[in-house]
Amino acid sequence: MSLTQGFCPKCGAPSDNGELCGKCKAKDLVWVEIPARLECTICPSCDSVKTSGMWSDSAITREDLSYTLVETSIKIHPDVKNVQKSISIRDTSSNRSLATVLVIGELYGIPVEHTAKIKFVWVHEQCDRCSRIMGSYYEGVIQVRATGRKPTAFEIRRAGEIAYQIEDQMQNAGDRLSFVSDVEETKDGVDITYSSQAIGTAIAHDIVGALGGSYTTHPKLIGEKNGIRLYRVTYSLRLPHFSRGDVIFREKGYFQILRQNKDTVFVKDLKTGLNRSFRENDDDPLIGNIRSPEAGTIIYRDAGLIGILDPQTNEVLEAPDRNWIEAYEGQNLLFLRHKDTIIPLGVETPEDES
């Protein structure tokens, strides 16, 4: 006991300097505040959550979300020490949950405890993205066509894959309103409808990067919102005259198209296996594409020749041997045919057969 010992003016218990004792101080203090009701707006289609008027994708489950919201709604006075909270939540209907909260701690040396119930209300509202998707919202279309031909099945498939890959990337990066509205094959190519100018530009750019060609843009004013002019943009995307993998005939040689850049084609010389480039000339005869070759079993490889079984006649065919091709008897040689000439492309691997 110190010399300055006194007594609590309220209850008479001993206290330092004659002030309120811990028990009486704790009794008068509102040390915990718990709301009676909590509300959370959630999209029934995609589980996005609306916070302060903004929608965002929620990385956690609805259950974890409700625990987090209850947890953060409990306000505790900073003088409370050794705080422990226990929360249990059960659903009472499809849009109501009931949370039971128990908080214990120590206030001015006195143990304190408080229980409360929170009515948790789920408000279902369609989010900004889902309402646009439902309303078939779009800001433009990329028309993928090819110069002097129809895009190949491969090019059509790749264009669609690229569009959806970019959609994934942009959604993962939090760009909620960038999505692919539709991918539709038309009689002369494929149309990709998109929801924001950012995704439209990215898709057109990547298709040209992967398949060659170029595009022009054609904006059309469709109206005005909050003083901002709204446009729909059509991308006229032209794939090159030759597609990747095409084999062309030029200067008595056969060349596989690897890629194109403006008017330059980068090719693989199918005689030497080496890469080279030359100016594009749409008049070069197209022999075929390496994705649709013929295949013949190799019978012998000797003296600069490869003997194969012609899949069309079952007779022996001879093709010029190529140093860059590794091939053995019994394997299938992939080749294209140009009149009487056999153009070896390589051997069939297990992936080719699928």
Ligand SMILES: [Zn+2]
């Ligand atoms: Zn007291």
Ligand SMILES: [Zn+2]
């Ligand atoms: Zn949604």
